[in-house]
Amino acid sequence: MSDIYLDNNATTKVDPAIVEAMLPFFTEQFGNPSSLHSFGNKVGMALKKARGQVQKILGAEHDSEIIFTSCGSESDSTAILSALKANPERKEIITTVVEHPAVLNLCEYLETEGYTVHKLKVDSKGRLDLDEYAKLLSDDVAVVSVMWANNETGTIFPVEKMAEMADEAGVLFHTDAVQAVGKIPMNLQDTAIHMLSLSGHKLHAPKGVGVLYLKRGTRFRPLLRGGHQERGRRAGTENSASIIGLGLACEQAMEHMEFENVQVKAMRDRLQEGILAAVPNAFPTGDVDNRLPNTLNIAFEYIEGEAILLLMNKMGIAASSGSACTSGSLEPSHVMKAMGIPYTAAHGTVRFSLSRYNTMEEIERVIEAVPPIVAKLRKLSPYWGENGPVENPEQAFAPVYA
Amino acid sequence: MWDYSEKVKEHFYNPKNAGAVADANGVGDVGSISCGDALRLTLKVDPETEIILDAGFQTFGCGSAIASSSALTEMVKGKTLDEALLISNQDIADFLDGLPPEKMHCSVMGREALQAAVANYRGEEWSDDHEEGALVCKCFAIDEVMVRDTIKANNLSSVEEVTNYTKAGGGCSSCHEAIENLLTEEMAARGETFVPAASGKKKAKKVEKKKPDLVEIEAPVAKPAAASAGLTLVQRIRKIEDVLEAMRPALRADNGDVELVDVDGKTVYVNLVGACSGCQMAAMTLGGIQQKLIEAMGEFIKVIPASERPAA
Numbered sequence: 235m236s237d238i239y240l241d242n243n244a245t246t247k248v249d250p251a252i253v254e255a256m257l258p259f260f261t262e263q264f265g266n267p268s269s270l271h272s273f274g275n276k277v278g279m280a281l282k283k284a285r286g287q288v289q290k291i292l293g294a295e296h297d298s299e300i301i302f303t304s305c306g307s308e309s310d311s312t313a314i315l316s317a318l319k320a321n322p323e324r325k326e327i328i329t330t331v332v333e334h335p336a337v338l339n340l341c342e343y344l345e346t347e348g349y350t351v352h353k354l355k356v357d358s359k360g361r362l363d364l365d366e367y368a369k370l371l372s373d374d375v376a377v378v379s380v381m382w383a384n385n386e387t388g389t390i391f392p393v394e395k396m397a398e399m400a401d402e403a404g405v406l407f408h409t410d411a412v413q414a415v416g417k418i419p420m421n422l423q424d425t426a427i428h429m430l431s432l433s434g435h436k437l438h439a440p441k442g443v444g445v446l447y448l449k450r451g452t453r454f455r456p457l458l459r460g461g462h463q464e465r466g467r468r469a470g471t472e473n474s475a476s477i478i479g480l481g482l483a484c485e486q487a488m489e490h491m492e493f494e495n496v497q498v499k500a501m502r503d504r505l506q507e508g509i510l511a512a513v514p515n516a517f518p519t520g521d522v523d524n525r526l527p528n529t530l531n532i533a534f535e536y537i538e539g540e541a542i543l544l545l546m547n548k549m550g551i552a553a554s555s556g557s558a559c560t561s562g563s564l565e566p567s568h569v570m571k572a573m574g575i576p577y578t579a580a581h582g583t584v585r586f587s588l589s590r591y592n593t594m595e596e597i598e599r600v601i602e603a604v605p606p607i608v609a610k611l612r613k614l615s616p617y618w619g620e621n622g623p624v625e626n627p628e629q630a631f632a633p634v635y636a
Numbered sequence: 637m638w639d640y641s642e643k644v645k646e647h648f649y650n651p652k653n654a655g656a657v658a659d660a661n662g663v664g665d666v667g668s669i670s671c672g673d674a675l676r677l678t679l680k681v682d683p684e685t686e687i688i689l690d691a692g693f694q695t696f697g698c699g700s701a702i703a704s705s706s707a708l709t710e711m712v713k714g715k716t717l718d719e720a721l722l723i724s725n726q727d728i729a730d731f732l733d734g735l736p737p738e739k740m741h742c743s744v745m746g747r748e749a750l751q752a753a754v755a756n757y758r759g760e761e762w763s764d765d766h767e768e769g770a771l772v773c774k775c776f777a778i779d780e781v782m783v784r785d786t787i788k789a790n791n792l793s794s795v796e797e798v799t800n801y802t803k804a805g806g807g808c809s810s811c812h813e814a815i816e817n818l819l820t821e822e823m824a825a826r827g828e829t830f831v832p833a834a835s836g837k838k839k840a841k842k843v844e845k846k847k848p849d850l851v852e853i854e855a856p857v858a859k860p861a862a863a864s865a866g867l868t869l870v871q872r873i874r875k876i877e878d879v880l881e882a883m884r885p886a887l888r889a890d891n892g893d894v895e896l897v898d899v900d901g902k903t904v905y906v907n908l909v910g911a912c913s914g915c916q917m918a919a920m921t922l923g924g925i926q927q928k929l930i931e932a933m934g935e936f937i938k939v940i941p942a943s944e945r946p947a948a
């Protein structure tokens with residue numbers, strides 16, 4: 235039996251057709267697109283096509299609004315730093331507590347540089363309070379950066395509405411849509427979103443290629459200056475093969491948008507229902523009624539996530555966890571903490587993220603496999619008795635230090 | 637994911653001695669569910685011989701926490717309590733053919749559970765002020781708490797000094813930014829400003845000069861500090877030896893020892909031997925010796941591994 239990959243929010247497999255389309259750009263079509271001769275010229279044409287494909291999935295008005303970058307993180311950094319450079323008198327940033335480290339760590343660094351960073355809180359389901367947001371918008375804010383969908387829980391934020399609010403207040407709005415593109419239909423020309431980040435490897439394109447969408451007219455300061463590539467907005471010779479792969483990936487994602495939102499969603503829902511029916515003391519985290527169609531995050535109480543993953547891995551099932559131990563830090567995921575997931579469960583969260591390559595048969599196998607794994611670990615746990623959690627775990631277990 | 641040894645995997649997938657021992661007479665609980673790992677060790681000890689007849693564990697934690705617990709129970713069975721107490725966290729890690737640096741704390745938890753269980757059997761109080769922070773230096777598995785404590789205790793003011801005292805930063809150097817940030821905070825707390833080395837290069841001449849006079853590496857012997865003023869060099873050395881002697885039992889419990897090599901003004905060169913040398917606890921041990929020496933001598937003393945002694 236082949237292995238089951240349910241970690242598509244971490245990264246995805248490159249579709250074979252995409253690999254096929256990329257290969258000539260390593261061999262016969264190796265030219266530099268900036269060159270005048272025919273070696274380069276053809277590559278230039280292919281890049282133009284890819285730009286158009288990205289434009290289409292984003293619903294951007296112009297293809298010149300698409301800037302190719304090296305990854306989602308670069309797009310995030312470029313957007314936020316550009317906004318700060320372009321508005322030197324504005325010293326505040328609004329973001330959320332649940333952003334990806336690509337945004338959060340940058341903001342934390344900027345705090346040490348003298349910027350004030352407002353991090354919008356979330357409730358127990360991971361939802362934002364738009365009143366809190368409205369109060370923070372002011373002439374002192376250089377940029378708002380809010381993710382479209384959360385990578386851990388799949389929770390979707392109302393970025394279109396938030397962009398409008400920012401626009402009305404005269405504030406730039408950036409969204410990290412790395413997890414959303416390809417799963418949520420979007421039409422950026424009808425929104426007030428000024429900047430958006432996407433990353434190739436989350437939608438079956440290769441790693442190491444990303445896009446920054448920059449609405450025409452948005453004030454911009456490049457991160458990388460140098461050559462005139464990307465109209466001088468991102469210097470550096472284009473990663474042509476990957477860009478061409480990304481273009482095709484966007485086209486494929488458009489074609490599968492309905493599949494993603496019907497079939498993939500059905501598999502996800504079945505997985506949730508199947509596991510929760512068989513495992514006591516487990517619950518889904520995030521805003522379950524408003525999340526990406528492919529993402530399921532379950533908190534298993536009284537056991538630790540890395541141990542679950544290792545046992546699943548042994549059975550050929552790949553997923554990921556927000557547990558501290560998987561990241562080498564001592565804290566469980568900042569997203570789980572922000573939602574106030576009780577400590578009895580925060581260390582035992584497991585994220586299952588599906589793709590169109592999964593099958594219902596695989597899902598049934600996972601539903602079979604998970605309950606015994608959880609039971610095995612609970613048997614080892616000092617917090618779990620014969621038939622359930624020990625009464626009042628903190629008292630039953632009396633450590634000398636905590 | 638983690639680069640676990642086969643031995644770790646074996647003990648994780650098929651843990652030995654899982655569950656509580658039925659008629660245990662020594663129980664040690666360490667950790668807590670909120671910290672992400674917790675371990676209850678139950679021992680059945682023969683009251684006549686103090687031999688551990690049976691051991692069982694219950695663990696909430698990651699793969700290496702479970703593997704360390706399993707290893708610990710295997711290691712202690714058949715040993716007397718005193719023999720068992722000689723097991724260091726490094727021994728647990730070695731038994732498992734090593735643990736990734738981020739996971740060394742799992743072996744520390746095992747050793748602490750053992751101490752707690754033995755104390756419980758003997759009707760003693762066991763307490764540990766052991767605190768853990770996020771890992772700062774991956775090369776040497778040094779955490780934030782240790783770096784901060786060492787900066788505080790020794791008034792450190794440069795990355796280089798932090799490396800000398802804790803080893804943190806002495807490898808790939810990618811943790812230097814984090815160490816600088818800790819220095820900035822800790823120095824601000826004592827009213828000083830952290831001045832980084834301009835190029836980041838080690839031993840830049842300018843930096844040497846900028847060093848605050850707290851660290852007098854080459855203070856001549858002829859100018860002893862107030863408290864030990866009047867002592868001859870031989871008396872000083874004796875006093876230092878006394879301090880080391882007092883610390884020996886603790887070091888030997890970890891299968892280690894310390895040897896005085898040289899005294900040069902306020903700099904004391906020592907050799908850590910046995911389990912102490914080379915293990916990630918070495919830096920902590922040096923810090924501990926230094927602190928004891930400072931207390932006993934009433935003056936600032938810098939303890940340096942003999943291997944870093946400048947050639948005569």
Ligand SMILES: Cc1ncc(COP(=O)(O)O)c(C=O)c1O
Nearest residue numbers: 305306307334336385410412433
């Ligand atoms: C929400 C989000 N933003 C940014 C990134 C970073 O993207 P990249 O790996 O392409 O830099 C990720 C990927 O993990 C992500 O999930």
Ligand code: FES
Nearest residue numbers: 773774775807808
């Ligand atoms: S991480 Fe500290 S020296 Fe390598």
